[in-house]
Amino acid sequence: MDKPEVTVRFYTALRARAGTDEIACRAASVRGVLRYLKSNFGNDFNKTLNSCHIFLNEENIVFLRGASTKLKDGDTLHILPPTGGG
Amino acid sequence: MATKFKGYMGNMLKVNLSTGEVSEFDVTDRDRELYIGNKSLATKILMDNQKAGIDPLSPEAMLIVNTGPLTGSNAPCTSRFNVSAKSPLTGAIGASNCGGDFGVQLKRCGYDGIVITGKADKPVYIDITEKGAEIKDASHLWGLDTEKTQEALSPKTGKLVIGPAGENLVKYACLISQERAAGRCGLGAVAGSKNLKALQAKGAKKIEAADPEGFKKAVKSWIDMLKSHPTTGETLPKYGTANLVNPINLSNALPTANFSRGRYEDAEMISGETLAEKYLVKNMGCLSCPIRCGRVVEVDGKQVKGPEFETLGLFGSNILNNDLALINKWNRQMDLLGLDTISCGNTIGFAIELTQKGMLKSDLKFGEFGWMEQLLEDIAHRRGIGNDIAEGSRAMARKYGGEEFAINARGLEVACYDPRSSVGMGLGYAVSNRGGCHINAGYMIFMERTGPVTMDPYSSASKAAWTVFQQNIFEAVSASGNCIFTTYAIMHKVLHRINKRGLLSKIISKVLGVSGLAMDHTAMILPWGMPINMPVMIPHSLVIGKLTGMKMTLGKFLQAGERGYNIERMFNVREGAAQDTLPGRFMNEKLDPKRPPLKAAMAKMLPGYYKVRGWDATGVPKKKKLAKLGIGISASK
Numbered sequence: 025m026d027k028p029e030v031t032v033r034f035y036t037a038l039r040a041r042a043g044t045d046e047i048a049c050r051a052a053s054v055r056g057v058l059r060y061l062k063s064n065f066g067n068d069f070n071k072t073l074n075s076c077h078i079f080l081n082e083e084n085i086v087f088l089r090g091a092s093t094k095l096k097d098g099d100t101l102h103i104l105p106p107t108g109g110g
Numbered sequence: 111m112a113t114k115f116k117g118y119m120g121n122m123l124k125v126n127l128s129t130g131e132v133s134e135f136d137v138t139d140r141d142r143e144l145y146i147g148n149k150s151l152a153t154k155i156l157m158d159n160q161k162a163g164i165d166p167l168s169p170e171a172m173l174i175v176n177t178g179p180l181t182g183s184n185a186p187c188t189s190r191f192n193v194s195a196k197s198p199l200t201g202a203i204g205a206s207n208c209g210g211d212f213g214v215q216l217k218r219c220g221y222d223g224i225v226i227t228g229k230a231d232k233p234v235y236i237d238i239t240e241k242g243a244e245i246k247d248a249s250h251l252w253g254l255d256t257e258k259t260q261e262a263l264s265p266k267t268g269k270l271v272i273g274p275a276g277e278n279l280v281k282y283a284c285l286i287s288q289e290r291a292a293g294r295c296g297l298g299a300v301a302g303s304k305n306l307k308a309l310q311a312k313g314a315k316k317i318e319a320a321d322p323e324g325f326k327k328a329v330k331s332w333i334d335m336l337k338s339h340p341t342t343g344e345t346l347p348k349y350g351t352a353n354l355v356n357p358i359n360l361s362n363a364l365p366t367a368n369f370s371r372g373r374y375e376d377a378e379m380i381s382g383e384t385l386a387e388k389y390l391v392k393n394m395g396c397l398s399c400p401i402r403c404g405r406v407v408e409v410d411g412k413q414v415k416g417p418e419f420e421t422l423g424l425f426g427s428n429i430l431n432n433d434l435a436l437i438n439k440w441n442r443q444m445d446l447l448g449l450d451t452i453s454c455g456n457t458i459g460f461a462i463e464l465t466q467k468g469m470l471k472s473d474l475k476f477g478e479f480g481w482m483e484q485l486l487e488d489i490a491h492r493r494g495i496g497n498d499i500a501e502g503s504r505a506m507a508r509k510y511g512g513e514e515f516a517i518n519a520r521g522l523e524v525a526c527y528d529p530r531s532s533v534g535m536g537l538g539y540a541v542s543n544r545g546g547c548h549i550n551a552g553y554m555i556f557m558e559r560t561g562p563v564t565m566d567p568y569s570s571a572s573k574a575a576w577t578v579f580q581q582n583i584f585e586a587v588s589a590s591g592n593c594i595f596t597t598y599a600i601m602h603k604v605l606h607r608i609n610k611r612g613l614l615s616k617i618i619s620k621v622l623g624v625s626g627l628a629m630d631h632t633a634m635i636l637p638w639g640m641p642i643n644m645p646v647m648i649p650h651s652l653v654i655g656k657l658t659g660m661k662m663t664l665g666k667f668l669q670a671g672e673r674g675y676n677i678e679r680m681f682n683v684r685e686g687a688a689q690d691t692l693p694g695r696f697m698n699e700k701l702d703p704k705r706p707p708l709k710a711a712m713a714k715m716l717p718g719y720y721k722v723r724g725w726d727a728t729g730v731p732k733k734k735k736l737a738k739l740g741i742g743i744s745a746s747k
């Protein structure tokens with residue numbers, strides 16, 4: 025069976041490094057998406073990616089099962105670098 | 111020179127607008143050492159020289175415009191000066207920090223600040239030069255917006271002005287310098303109540319350093335540090351504070367429909383990314399700032415300052431508006447009128463909900479904005495429903511009801527973070543001396559949501575101690591004349607490289623969650639427990655020492671922040687404005703069906719906070735704490 029198709033959205037510096045605001049990919053878990061991204065984007069992207077917050081739909085994955093969180097068709101992952109402002 | 115310390119000019123002015131008298135206002139070196147400058151020192155001056163219980167819009171009320179030692183020193187982000195008074199909006203301490211050029215020019219005239227009392231019998235402005243201050247006729251300026259007022263004053267001076275909102279005593283009128291605002295607490299109304307339209311200053315005096323070489327070296331590494339840091343070197347310059355729209359929205363903390371929701375489906379349309387892509391002409395900075403977080407956008411064919419995150423949220427998601435071009439326009443209009451965008455947007459959100467619930471008769475609606483431009487004019491000129499909205503959300507709730515969804519703390523409209531998704535932020539809003547201000551609150555959302563290492567945003571564990579730490583450091587940074595955005599680099603860039611899903615990140619989060627006791631003790635052992643400087647994280651104390659010649663250490667610096675926070679608290683206690691509460695919506699209504707509202711967490715955090723602060727169970731600083739901080743034993747005269 026095919027792995028679920030999910031949308032991955034990038035924000036701020038990560039969006040600039042990715043050169044796009046979103047991509048689609050197939051992966052069974054957040055870890056699978058991260059693996060996909062690491063092998064498809066450059067070094068700078070990957071350095072920023074490590075420190076990013078990740079949300080699955082509307083929930084930070086730290087409140088789910090972290091990188092082991094399972095995905096389903098139509099899910100959206102939001103990946104954001106740490107930030108500040110005010 | 112009336113001070114042994116460099117960095118300060120050593121003189122302050124006192125202007126009585128009722129009598130026209132201009133004199134010197136003395137500040138002791140002891141107070142400079144204890145309070146550093148800006149808001150902390152201004153509160154000390156208010157405590158010593160202003161009677162308790164005065165009407166903030168009466169002639170006897172004091173309006174203080176002052177600086178810190180770093181202001182104008184060429185250290186990074188140091189154009190910051192301060193405006194303080196008893197707030198007409200809250201009745202509590204009012205202080206607002208500004209990055210315009212007035213403070214730097216004031217110092218170049220040889221003055222660290224100006225204390226203004228009385229009321230002129232016609233509109234005036236104060237003209238400051240190296241020779242002193244003169245009160246001049248401003249009849250021709252009255253009624254002008256903040257831009258035209260600045261244009262009509264002398265070229266190449268530093269200026270600080272009010273717009274029609276200040277003249278008409280709108281309770282959240284601000285003061286504007288260049289395009290930067292001393293935005294919060296309604297201090298523009300205090301100026302307006304004195305018939306004071308503007309101040310201008312121009313001088314050429316030099317700000318000297320005690321150790322010029324050491325200062326230069328420390329400043330250079332500080333600038334390098336800010337430029338190479340992911341937040342201060344990339345995110346803020348590229349996206350401004352607007353970068354927060356998406357992360358705060360995803361965190362379920364973006365005020366939506368008057369804080370009834372934390373997520374807005376069109377957040378991307380009002381985000382920093384959209385602003386950068388579609389509207390940004392360039393970024394801009396306050397003087398001597400390598401971060402340059404300001405936005406320049408085009409409105410009606412003119413390049414003007416773009417909106418901050420708070421304005422995007424409160425004039426975007428909070429009123430269900432996804433049109434960023436409209437926000438750019440309204441932001442500009444409010445700057446010209448001299449309105450604080452946070453209090454204004456928040457109160458409009460409240461008025462819309464009142465209308466929706468049938469408690470107020472008006473045409474205001476979520477999602478439709480044909481009325482907005484006229485309403486902003488009506489607020490600034492106090493016409494029709496604008497006259498009620500000009501009083502702020504607390505006063506409106508007293509008149510129309512709806513107190514539980516009037517989103518203010520201590521009478522100051524809460525900024526653009528819903529604390530039900532960041533409980534430390536809730537504690538901060540409740541105890542913040544100036545009321546619902548995100549900065550004075552301690553900005554715990556950075557520790558709980560957006561920063562490189564995070565604590566559980568729903569747990570109350572260790573939040574009291576971290577809130578105290580954050581509040582103290584922001585207070586000290588502001589007191590010194592520096593921008594608090596420099597504190598983002600405290601989280602060293604190395605922390606931004608930690609793998610968020612790795613073991614180290616998990617350990618750090620756990621440690622932060624149980625670090626309250628250790629933080630508590632850190633506060634107790636200041637300053638002798640930290641007789642050092644840590645320039646790789648907190649360069650401020652080292653740079654202040656090199657500039658002023660004070661024996662400044664990290665411990666003394668943090669303790670100065672603690673002292674500033676405590677004297678502000680004492681001001682509020684004296685004025686009967688020290689009740690630490692949050693609106694019913696935050697306390698009792700769920701934002702996320704899976705998570706409780708704030709009541710239970712607040713019941714745990716508040717007593718813990720008082721304990722860490724050394725305050726009694728009612729939130730009043732204990733005598734022992736005040737004595738330890740030297741509050742009350744120094745004299746300002």
Ligand code: SF4
Nearest residue numbers: 395396399401403593
């Ligand atoms: S970081 Fe932004 S607000 Fe602070 S001094 Fe620089 S431009 Fe001004």
